[in-house]
Amino acid sequence: MARQTNRLGSGGRIDRSRPLRFRFNGRDYGGYEGDTLASALLANGVRLVNRSFKLHRPRGIIGCGAEEPNAILQLGSGAGTLPNQRATQVSLYDGLEARSTRGWPSLRFDASSVNDLFGRVFSAGFYYKTFMFPQRWWDYYEAFIRRSAGLGVAPDRPDPDRYEHRNAHCDVLVVGAGPAGLMAALAAARSGARVILADQQREPGGSLVGSDLPIGGRPADEWIAAVVDELREFDDVRVLTHSIVFGYHDHNFVTIAQECGGDMRERLWRVRARQVVLAQGAFERPLAFCNNDRPGVMLASAVSAYIKRYAVCPGRRAVVFTNNDSAYQCALDLAHAGATVGALVDSRGSVSSELTDRVEAVGIPVLHGHIVTDVRGRLSVGGVRVARWNGDTDARADNSIDIRCDLLAVSGGWNPAVHLHSQAGGAIAWDERRHCFVPAESRQANRSAGSGNGRWSLADCLRDGRDAGVAAARSCGFDAAEPELPVVEERDETPLQPLWRVPAARDPDSCPKQFLDFQNDTCVADVRLAVREGYRNVEHVKRYTALGFGTDQGKLGNITGMAVLAETLGAPVASVGTTTFRPPFTPVSFGVCAGEGVGELYDPVRKTAIHEWHVSAGAAFENVGQWHRPWYFPRAGEDLNSAVARECLATRRSIGILDASTLGKIDVQGRDAVAFLERIYPHKVGRMAVGRCAYGLMLGEDGMVMDDGVMTRLGDRRYYLTTTTGGAARVLAWLESWLQTEWPDLEVYLTSLTDQLSTISVAGPNSRRLLEKLGCSIDLSREQFPFMSMRQADLAGLPVQLFRVSFSGELAFEINVDSAHALALWQTLMDAGREFEITPYGTETMHVLRAEKGFVIVGQDTDGSVTPIDLGLERMLAKDKDFLGKRSLARPDCVREGRKQLVGLLSADGRTVLREGAQLIEEPGAAHPVPMIGHVTSSYMSDCLGHPIALALVAGGRSRHGETIHASLGAGSIATVTIVPPVFYDPQNERQHD
Amino acid sequence: MTDLSQRRHGLETLVGAHGDREQLSATVTLEIRAAVRQLNLRGDPGKAGLRTAAEEALGQALPVQPNATTAGPHTICWLGPDEWLVLSATPDAANVATALEQALSKHGAAVNDVSGGQVLLHLAGSGVRDLLAKGCTLDFHPRAFAPGACAQSGLAKANVLIRLDEDGEAFDVVVRRSFADYLLRWLRHAA
Amino acid sequence: MKYSALSLLRNALSHNRNWPEAWRSPKPKKKYDALVIGGGGHGLATAYYLARDHGMKDVAVLEKGWIGGGNTGRNTTIVRSNYLWTEAALLYEKSMQLWEGLSQDLNYNVMFSQRGVYNLGHTLQDMRDIERRVSANRLNGIDAEVVTAVQLKKNIPQLNTSPTSRYPILGASLQRRAGVARHDAVAWGFARAADRLGVDIIQQCEVTGIRRDGDGIIGVDTTRGAIDADRVGVVVAGHASVLASMAGIRLPIQSHPLQAFVSEPLKPVLDTVVMSNAVHGYISQSDKGELVIGAGIDAYNGYAQRGSFPTIEHAMQAIIELFPIFSRVRMLRMWGGIVDVAPDACPIISKTPVNGLYFNCGWGTGGFKATPGSGWVFAHTIANDEPHELNRAFDLQRFESGALIDEHGAAAVAH
Amino acid sequence: MLLIDCPWCGERAETEFSYGGEAGITRPKDPAALSDAEWADYLFMRNNPKGAHRELWNHSQGCRRWFGIERDTLTYRIAGTFRLHGKDEG
Numbered sequence A: 001m002a003r004q005t006n007r008l009g010s011g012g013r014i015d016r017s018r019p020l021r022f023r024f025n026g027r028d029y030g031g032y033e034g035d036t037l038a039s040a041l042l043a044n045g046v047r048l049v050n051r052s053f054k055l056h057r058p059r060g061i062i063g064c065g066a067e068e069p070n071a072i073l074q075l076g077s078g079a080g081t082l083p084n085q086r087a088t089q090v091s092l093y094d095g096l097e098a099r100s101t102r103g104w105p106s107l108r109f110d111a112s113s114v115n116d117l118f119g120r121v122f123s124a125g126f127y128y129k130t131f132m133f134p135q136r137w138w139d140y141y142e143a144f145i146r147r148s149a150g151l152g153v154a155p156d157r158p159d160p161d162r163y164e165h166r167n168a169h170c171d172v173l174v175v176g177a178g179p180a181g182l183m184a185a186l187a188a189a190r191s192g193a194r195v196i197l198a199d200q201q202r203e204p205g206g207s208l209v210g211s212d213l214p215i216g217g218r219p220a221d222e223w224i225a226a227v228v229d230e231l232r233e234f235d236d237v238r239v240l241t242h243s244i245v246f247g248y249h250d251h252n253f254v255t256i257a258q259e260c261g262g263d264m265r266e267r268l269w270r271v272r273a274r275q276v277v278l279a280q281g282a283f284e285r286p287l288a289f290c291n292n293d294r295p296g297v298m299l300a301s302a303v304s305a306y307i308k309r310y311a312v313c314p315g316r317r318a319v320v321f322t323n324n325d326s327a328y329q330c331a332l333d334l335a336h337a338g339a340t341v342g343a344l345v346d347s348r349g350s351v352s353s354e355l356t357d358r359v360e361a362v363g364i365p366v367l368h369g370h371i372v373t374d375v376r377g378r379l380s381v382g383g384v385r386v387a388r389w390n391g392d393t394d395a396r397a398d399n400s401i402d403i404r405c406d407l408l409a410v411s412g413g414w415n416p417a418v419h420l421h422s423q424a425g426g427a428i429a430w431d432e433r434r435h436c437f438v439p440a441e442s443r444q445a446n447r448s449a450g451s452g453n454g455r456w457s458l459a460d461c462l463r464d465g466r467d468a469g470v471a472a473a474r475s476c477g478f479d480a481a482e483p484e485l486p487v488v489e490e491r492d493e494t495p496l497q498p499l500w501r502v503p504a505a506r507d508p509d510s511c512p513k514q515f516l517d518f519q520n521d522t523c524v525a526d527v528r529l530a531v532r533e534g535y536r537n538v539e540h541v542k543r544y545t546a547l548g549f550g551t552d553q554g555k556l557g558n559i560t561g562m563a564v565l566a567e568t569l570g571a572p573v574a575s576v577g578t579t580t581f582r583p584p585f586t587p588v589s590f591g592v593c594a595g596e597g598v599g600e601l602y603d604p605v606r607k608t609a610i611h612e613w614h615v616s617a618g619a620a621f622e623n624v625g626q627w628h629r630p631w632y633f634p635r636a637g638e639d640l641n642s643a644v645a646r647e648c649l650a651t652r653r654s655i656g657i658l659d660a661s662t663l664g665k666i667d668v669q670g671r672d673a674v675a676f677l678e679r680i681y682p683h684k685v686g687r688m689a690v691g692r693c694a695y696g697l698m699l700g701e702d703g704m705v706m707d708d709g710v711m712t713r714l715g716d717r718r719y720y721l722t723t724t725t726g727g728a729a730r731v732l733a734w735l736e737s738w739l740q741t742e743w744p745d746l747e748v749y750l751t752s753l754t755d756q757l758s759t760i761s762v763a764g765p766n767s768r769r770l771l772e773k774l775g776c777s778i779d780l781s782r783e784q785f786p787f788m789s790m791r792q793a794d795l796a797g798l799p800v801q802l803f804r805v806s807f808s809g810e811l812a813f814e815i816n817v818d819s820a821h822a823l824a825l826w827q828t829l830m831d832a833g834r835e836f837e838i839t840p841y842g843t844e845t846m847h848v849l850r851a852e853k854g855f856v857i858v859g860q861d862t863d864g865s866v867t868p869i870d871l872g873l874e875r876m877l878a879k880d881k882d883f884l885g886k887r888s889l890a891r892p893d894c895v896r897e898g899r900k901q902l903v904g905l906l907s908a909d910g911r912t913v914l915r916e917g918a919q920l921i922e923e924p925g926a927a928h929p930v931p932m933i934g935h936v937t938s939s940y941m942s943d944c945l946g947h948p949i950a951l952a953l954v955a956g957g958r959s960r961h962g963e964t965i966h967a968s969l970g971a972g973s974i975a976t977v978t979i980v981p982p983v984f985y986d987p988q989n990e991r992q993h994d
Numbered sequence B: 001m002t003d004l005s006q007r008r009h010g011l012e013t014l015v016g017a018h019g020d021r022e023q024l025s026a027t028v029t030l031e032i033r034a035a036v037r038q039l040n041l042r043g044d045p046g047k048a049g050l051r052t053a054a055e056e057a058l059g060q061a062l063p064v065q066p067n068a069t070t071a072g073p074h075t076i077c078w079l080g081p082d083e084w085l086v087l088s089a090t091p092d093a094a095n096v097a098t099a100l101e102q103a104l105s106k107h108g109a110a111v112n113d114v115s116g117g118q119v120l121l122h123l124a125g126s127g128v129r130d131l132l133a134k135g136c137t138l139d140f141h142p143r144a145f146a147p148g149a150c151a152q153s154g155l156a157k158a159n160v161l162i163r164l165d166e167d168g169e170a171f172d173v174v175v176r177r178s179f180a181d182y183l184l185r186w187l188r189h190a191a
Numbered sequence C: 001m002k003y004s005a006l007s008l009l010r011n012a013l014s015h016n017r018n019w020p021e022a023w024r025s026p027k028p029k030k031k032y033d034a035l036v037i038g039g040g041g042h043g044l045a046t047a048y049y050l051a052r053d054h055g056m057k058d059v060a061v062l063e064k065g066w067i068g069g070g071n072t073g074r075n076t077t078i079v080r081s082n083y084l085w086t087e088a089a090l091l092y093e094k095s096m097q098l099w100e101g102l103s104q105d106l107n108y109n110v111m112f113s114q115r116g117v118y119n120l121g122h123t124l125q126d127m128r129d130i131e132r133r134v135s136a137n138r139l140n141g142i143d144a145e146v147v148t149a150v151q152l153k154k155n156i157p158q159l160n161t162s163p164t165s166r167y168p169i170l171g172a173s174l175q176r177r178a179g180v181a182r183h184d185a186v187a188w189g190f191a192r193a194a195d196r197l198g199v200d201i202i203q204q205c206e207v208t209g210i211r212r213d214g215d216g217i218i219g220v221d222t223t224r225g226a227i228d229a230d231r232v233g234v235v236v237a238g239h240a241s242v243l244a245s246m247a248g249i250r251l252p253i254q255s256h257p258l259q260a261f262v263s264e265p266l267k268p269v270l271d272t273v274v275m276s277n278a279v280h281g282y283i284s285q286s287d288k289g290e291l292v293i294g295a296g297i298d299a300y301n302g303y304a305q306r307g308s309f310p311t312i313e314h315a316m317q318a319i320i321e322l323f324p325i326f327s328r329v330r331m332l333r334m335w336g337g338i339v340d341v342a343p344d345a346c347p348i349i350s351k352t353p354v355n356g357l358y359f360n361c362g363w364g365t366g367g368f369k370a371t372p373g374s375g376w377v378f379a380h381t382i383a384n385d386e387p388h389e390l391n392r393a394f395d396l397q398r399f400e401s402g403a404l405i406d407e408h409g410a411a412a413v414a415h
Numbered sequence D: 001m002l003l004i005d006c007p008w009c010g011e012r013a014e015t016e017f018s019y020g021g022e023a024g025i026t027r028p029k030d031p032a033a034l035s036d037a038e039w040a041d042y043l044f045m046r047n048n049p050k051g052a053h054r055e056l057w058n059h060s061q062g063c064r065r066w067f068g069i070e071r072d073t074l075t076y077r078i079a080g081t082f083r084l085h086g087k088d089e090g
Helices: A037-043 A111-117 A135-148 A179-190 A220-233 A300-310 A327-336 A353-361 A419-423 A458-475 A524-532 A538-545 A558-569 A590-594 A611-616 A640-653 A673-680 A728-742 A767-773 A819-836 A843-852 B012-018 B050-058 B093-107 B128-135 B177-190 C005-013 C041-053 C086-099 C102-106 C124-139 C149-155 C183-196 C240-247 C309-322 C324-328 C368-384 C389-394 D036-043
Strands: A015-024 A027-033 A048-051 A058-060 A072-075 A082-086 A096-100 A162-175 A195-198 A237-240 A243-249 A253-261 A264-278 A282-284 A297-299 A317-322 A340-346 A366-368 A370-376 A383-388 A401-404 A407-411 A414-416 A428-431 A436-439 A446-448 A515-517 A620-624 A627-632 A656-659 A664-669 A693-699 A705-715 A718-723 A749-752 A757-763 A790-795 A798-803 A812-818 A900-907 A919-921 A934-942 A947-955 A964-968 A974-980 B021-025 B028-032 B037-042 B069-071 B075-080 B083-088 B110-113 B118-124 B150-155 B158-164 B171-176 C034-037 C059-062 C117-121 C145-148 C171-175 C200-202 C207-213 C216-222 C225-228 C232-234 C254-263 C273-276 C281-285 C291-297 C330-341 C348-351 C357-361 D003-006 D010-013 D018-022 D052-058 D066-072 D078-083
Touching: A015 A037, A027 A037, A037 A300, A048 A072, A048 A096, A135 C102, A162 A179, A162 A458, A162 A590, A162 B128, A179 A195, A179 A220, A179 A237, A179 A264, A179 A458, A195 A243, A195 A264, A220 A237, A243 A419, A264 A419, A264 A458, A264 A590, A282 A300, A297 A300, A300 A317, A300 A327, A300 A407, A317 A327, A317 A370, A317 A383, A327 A340, A327 A353, A327 A407, A340 A370, A340 A383, A340 A401, A353 A366, A370 A407, A414 A436, A419 A446, A446 A458, A515 A524, A515 A558, A524 A538, A524 A558, A538 A558, A538 C183, A590 C309, A590 C324, A590 C330, A611 A819, A620 A843, A627 A640, A627 A843, A640 A656, A640 A843, A640 A934, A656 A819, A656 A843, A664 A673, A664 A705, A664 A728, A664 B110, A673 A718, A673 A728, A705 A728, A718 A728, A728 A749, A728 D018, A728 D052, A728 D066, A749 B037, A749 B110, A757 A767, A757 A819, A767 A812, A767 A819, A798 A819, A812 A819, A843 A934, A843 A947, A900 A934, A919 C124, A934 C124, A947 A974, A964 C124, B012 B177, B037 B093, B050 B093, B075 B150, B075 B158, B083 B093, B083 B171, B093 B110, B118 B128, B118 B177, B128 B150, B128 B171, B128 B177, B158 B177, B171 B177, C034 C041, C034 C216, C041 C059, C041 C183, C041 C368, C059 C183, C086 C102, C086 C124, C086 C368, C086 C389, C102 C183, C117 C124, C117 C149, C124 C145, C124 C171, C145 C149, C149 C171, C183 C200, C183 C368, C207 C240, C216 C232, C232 C240, C232 C368, C240 C357, C254 C309, C273 C309, C281 C309, C291 C309, C309 C324, C309 C330, C348 C368, C348 C389, C357 C368, C368 C389, D003 D078
Parallel strands: A015 A096, A162 A195, A162 A264, A195 A237, A264 A446, A297 A407, A317 A340, A317 A407, A340 A366, C034 C059, C034 C232, C059 C200, C117 C273, C232 C357
Antiparallel strands: A015 A027, A048 A058, A072 A082, A072 A096, A243 A253, A253 A264, A282 A414, A370 A383, A383 A401, A428 A436, A620 A627, A656 A757, A664 A718, A664 A749, A693 A705, A705 A718, A757 A812, A790 A798, A798 A812, A900 A947, A900 A974, A919 A934, A919 A964, A934 A947, A964 A974, B021 B028, B028 B118, B037 B083, B037 B110, B069 B075, B075 B083, B118 B171, B150 B158, B158 B171, C117 C171, C145 C171, C207 C216, C216 C225, C254 C291, C254 C330, C273 C281, C281 C291, C348 C357, D003 D010, D018 D052, D052 D066, D066 D078
C-alpha cells in the first residue's frame, strides 16, 4: 500500500485513530475517517484521476466541493455501484473502491488522447458540420459517438438501498452553516422561531472548518462548536449536515437531499419555510491561461481546504497565481504546511503592503504585475511560465520566465452561489465593483447573506448573517434581538483586478488551449468561434460549445466563460447576462427523489373486502384503475380461454358469482335531488317510481359518453347511483363541481359509498333459488320483485339491498352489503351454492357475457368520441328538458351522416376471433392510406353461442346490417366479417326478465 | 351456514399475523379500531334547527370551525362546511345512526353509516409525528396541530383524515377500506 | 460554405478563423411579403419552406428572445408518427419523411437517430388501444408493430418486465423508424438554411401588437418598430393565446408547464426510446450519454417555464418502476416548457377570422416531432391562403362543428 | 409546489388540491338558443392570460370545496382566494 506522502504530521479534522483502506484504479491506498475520496487521493500523491470528455486530456483534482469537474469517478461495483461520483464530495469509508471512467488502455496512456492532437478539428459544434455523408452511414457514426461519450456506468441490477421522504415546516430555513449561516441560525433560533440549518459538509463551519483564525477571542473551531451546541439545545432547531439544498421551488418549498448511511442511503427533506436565508458561500473561479487544466493546477481555496481540513498538502513546490487578496492566505497556508512557494504571482500592479509583507515575511517572493501564461508538464504540472503584464488584455505576453513547481494554486476571484436565489425567481445583478454576479431583488421570501451575497471579509459575513437571521425571524412575527457579533480581525482589501482570459504568447485562437469548462473541454477559442459563427446569445454559446453542460453545471467555469464571451463581443459582462439557474443545485439521485414510492408502494393496490378469498381461490388478477380485480379463476390445467369458457357456461346454465364491489357508488339525497339529476342525466329521472332502477348515461358537456351506471330511486328525495369502476372518483367530483360552482341553490348532498358497500352479483337461472335457500326475507318472484327494481331485505341474517339488474343477460341479483360483512356473505353464498355448482367468475367472463348481450363498456366500446346516438341509445335522450351535453349533440358533426355506430360483427368463417382494436376496411388490397371505416372494440369466443362474436364501431353501421366488410388482423392478414345487430344472445330479454 | 354474528369488521386479513395491537417501531404502536362506529353527516349548518337537532340526537354540538373536533359521548370531526364524521364508541353506537337520521330527516340532511367503508387506525407513541411527516405535508408541530384538531390530507398516496386526541398523545387516522391494506404496508415500511 | 468533414479539416488548418456566420443578424426592414412570428423550430421551418417551395423569399422571422429558445430547446426530442387518427398520422408521417433527409437537405447535422420508439401497454385496455393504433398505422402506410412482453425483455433487457410489478408490462407498440434528434440543431439548421435563401432572422424582436385594417392584417408592432406585411403566420408555442388576444381572437388553448430532466452522462445503457402512458414517464439516452426523461404536465395554467416538484417525484418513481437499475443514477438538470394544449390534444394550423393572419399552435406536448411537417404545411397555408390537404382537418372551425380529432384516448399522451 | 390557502382549511400543499380551470365560465341558461359558435365559446374558448388569472380549485383531499384563486400565471404569486357564490358564503 502506498504511503500518504502528502499527509501532514498534524492538524486537520480527520480522525487519525481511525485509518481506512481504499482502492483506486486497482491500487490500495490508506486514508482516515474524515477524509473525502479527493483528500485521500491527494494525501497519497495521486495526481492523475481522469481523462477529459472530448480530448482525453489528463486531469487531476482541481477543487474541493461541488465545483469539481474532473474527479468524477465510478464507485463500487455490482448493484451498489455509483456512477459519476465527485471525489471531492464522497466521504471516505473503509473498503471504498473507485475507478476512473475514461482512459484506455490505461489512465496514463490513453489511446484516445490522439483527439487532443486534432483538437482544432473537434472545435465547438463540429458534429453539426459532419457525419452527414453518406446518409446511410449515420448509424455507424452515431454508434461510435455514443461509445465515446458518457461518463460512468449505470448499475446493472436494482438498487439495494432505501430512500425516504420527510416533510418539514419551519419559520426560518438557513442554507449553509458557514459563518454567515451560523449567525443567521443563531439569531433566528434565539427569537423562538422554528429553524432548520442545512449544510452539505459533514460538519458545520463552512470555510472556517480547520481554520486558525480567531473569532471572538478563541479559535474558529471552538467558536463553531459553541454556536452549534447552543443551536442543538433548542427544541425547535434542526441542524442537518451532509444535506444539500438542491431545489428552491414555488412558495418557499425547498428540497434537501441528506446523505444518511446504513441501508437508508438518502433522505429527501421537503421543507416549507416561511423565510429562507441563503448563505451558501461563494465559488472560487479559475483563470483561463494556456494548459490551465494540467493535473496540479488547483483552486487556491481548495489547496487551503485540503491543508486545513484534511492535513493534506497537495504539492511540495507551489506557485500561487491570483488577481485578488484571498489567495494570499493560501500562500501562507502552503508555507505553514512546509511547502516551498516559488512565487506568488499577482496580476495587480500594487497591493496593500500589509498583505504583501505578511507573505514576504515567510520567504515567499511576491511578483506584482505578473501573470502565469502557460503550464509545463503533461501528466502533471512541472512548472509555469510567468510574464510581466501591464493590464492590457490585448497584449501578447513575452519576456517570460519559467518557475519550476508541482502545484499551481489559482484564484480568479469569487462567484457568490446565487443558484438558489435565482431558482427562487430572484434577479441577479452584475456588481461592477466586486466583478461578480450578486443576488438582487428576491421574488420569494428569501434573503442572501455572507459571501453568497458578495461579502468577502469574515466580519462582514458574520454581520450580514446575523442581520439576515434577525430580519427573517422578525418577518415571521418573532421578537428577535440582535446577537452580539464576535470580534474578528479586520484587514484592508485591495480590489480584485478583473482578469478572465490571461494573455498568452500567441493569439487566443492559436495559442495552447485555455480551458473554461474542464469537463466538456470548452476553451476560449470555442467561445470565440461560436461568436464568429453568429451564436452570440449566451444561451446559444452555451448550447453550441457545451459550456456549463458538465456535471459541475458550470460552477467552475461558467462566469469566466461569460466574461470571455463579453470580451469577444466587446460588451460589458452585465449585458451578456447569465444563463438560467435550474434545479438541482448539484446532481441528486433518482432514488431519493422517488423515495418510498417504488415497488409495491408505487401506487396503492385497492382491494375489495372479498379480495383475500379471491387470492386463496387462485384468481388471476387484472388492474382496473387502482383496483386489483379477479380476471378469471383458473382451475388446474386451465388457461384464460378454457377458464372463461367454463365460467360463462356455468353462469348461463346455473349460477355464476362476481365480486362487483369496485363499482362506484354514490348516495344522492336532498330536497332538490330530482331537479339535480334531471340536469345531469339524459333520461327522465323524476318519472321513476321509488324502488325502481334505470340504466343511466352520463355525458360530458361535449355530448360524448363519459360514464354509465344504474340509478335507483330510494325515496322521494333520495337516489343511489353506480358508476364504472374507473370513473367513480371522477364522476363524484364532477357532480360536486356542478353543485358547488353552477347550481349552489340546489340542496343536494352526495356521499360516496364505494367502500361502504360491497356488491356481489349472482347471475344465472338458479340465482333466485340460491337466495331463497339462504332465507331471504322478501318474495323474490318475478311478479313481486320485477326486473329493474330494488328491495331492502334480510339475507342470511344480514341486512342487504337487492337489485334485480343484470349485466349478463341472465336472471341476476346484485346484492349490496356492508363491507364489514361482505366476505362472510360471499362465503355463505359459496357454501349454499355448492349444490348449484356456483362458479366464481372474473372480469373476463363478465365481459363476454355482457358482449353477448350487446352491453357496452364505457372506455372500451367508447373512446371519448362516441355519443349516445352512436350507441343506438337515442331513446334515452329526453326531448323536453335540457341536460348536460345536450346542446353539443346538435352540432353539425354530431348529426352528420356516416358517424361511427355500434354494431355486432360475425366472422364469415365462424371461427376467427377478431383482434380487439382491429381496424375495419371495405375492401382488402387498397393502396395506402387505406380508408378505415371503424374498429373492433370487443371480441370474444362465445362458447355459449358456439362461435366468436365482436362489437365494433362502424361508419353508418346501423344501416349496414348484413353487409360484408373486412377486419385487418395485423401482419397483412384480413378477415371477412358480417355486420349484424349488436345483441347476440336472447334478444327478447326473456332470461333477464325471468 | 356461516355464523355471521362473529364477523364484526372483516378486517382480519389486514391485521393478519400482527394482532390487534402492533408495534410498528420502537416508538410507534398501531391499533385497528374496528369497533368504532363511523357516521357521515351532511347538511347545512346555517339552517335553523339542524344543529340543535343534531346536538340533541348526539348529546354534543357539531363543530363548525374548520379542522376542529368536538368531544362528548362521541368524537365529531369537521370534514367540510357541510360535512362531519361522527366517531362513536358508545355501547349503543349502532342506534346512533337511526336516531340521527330520524332527528335530521326534516332538515334536509344526509346521514350515512360508513363504518364498513372506513378503517380507523390508532397510532400512539413518541414517534408518530415523525412517521406521519414522512408521508404527509401537514404540519404536526404542536403549535400548528393542537390536541383535538383534525385535518384531511394525503398520507403517502392515500387520502386520510388525521385527528390528534385530546391529550395530544396519539393520532387517529381514518382511511377508506380499499386503501387500508396499502396504507398499512406503507406504515410498516416507513416506520 | 458547405459543411463537411473536408471543410472541418480545412478550417482547422486556419485555426477555425474563417468560418462564416451560420445566419446573419439583419436589421428589420419596414415591410416584408410575409412575417413569421416565433423563431422556434416550427417558425424557422415555416420560413424555410416558404422560401424553398413557394418562392417567398422576402420573409422575416421575428423572435422575441433567441432562436430555438422556447419549446424547441425544452423537450425530450422524440420523433414518431404512430398516431391513431388518420388526420394526425398523415401529418406526422409527412414530418417523419422530412426528418429522414433533413440533415442533408439543410446541410446541418440534426442528428436524427432512428432508434425506435416503444409505447408500453400495462393494462388490457392499453393493449386494445395499441392493437387499434398499430392496425391503423399499417393501413396508413406507417411502420408499426405490436411487441409482446417476451420480446420486450429480449430487446430491452434493462426494462422491468416482471409480471408481479405494480403495473406489469403486457406488451408494446414499436415504431422502428421513430427516434430522437438534437433539438438545438433543428432550430439552427433551419435558421441557417432559411438565411441562405434570403430569409431575415430577427432576434430580440418582440411583437407587441398586431395591426389590422378591418378584416385584414397589415402588419405588426414590435420592440424594434412597426413592420408591414399582409401575411402573418403566428407560431409561438406557449404563447399562442397571448398573441391571439393581440389580434382579438379567442383560442381553445390552455398553456401548461411541462417538465423534463436529464441524468448525468452514462455509458450507453439504453439504445431506444421507451414511453409509458399508464406508468407515466418516457425515456431515452442522448448521444452524450444523458438519460432524457419526460415528466407529466402540471394541471394548472402556467407560463413560468418551471413546474411542481411532486411531478418530478412522480416521474422518478415511474422511471424506477420501469428501469429499477436507474435508481442510483443522478438527475443533472430539470427544466420546464410551456405547452399549449387544445381540447382534442391536436394542433390548430389554420386561417383565422382575420384575413392574412394564420395560427399554428396547440401542439401540446408533441410539437418537436412535427417541426418540419408543421413548417411545411404552414408554409403552404400562408403561401396559398388555403390549407394543404394534410392540415385541412386541423382548422379552428372544428371546435364549432364538433369535428374534433380526439387523440386523447387511444394514441397515448402525445409526446 | 404551491401553497394554497383554502378558504376553509387554511394553507395546504398544492398536492391536496385539483385544478378546475378558468373561473367565471357560466353555463348558458338556455343552451338550445345558442349558435354553434356561441356554444363553442362556452365549451372551449378560454382567455388563458399570461398574468393575473382567476381560476377554480378544489380542495379535493381536504374539505372538497370548490373555491376561486387569483393567481399570476407567470410568477405563480397568489393574490388571494375567494369563496364562490351561494350557500358557501360564510
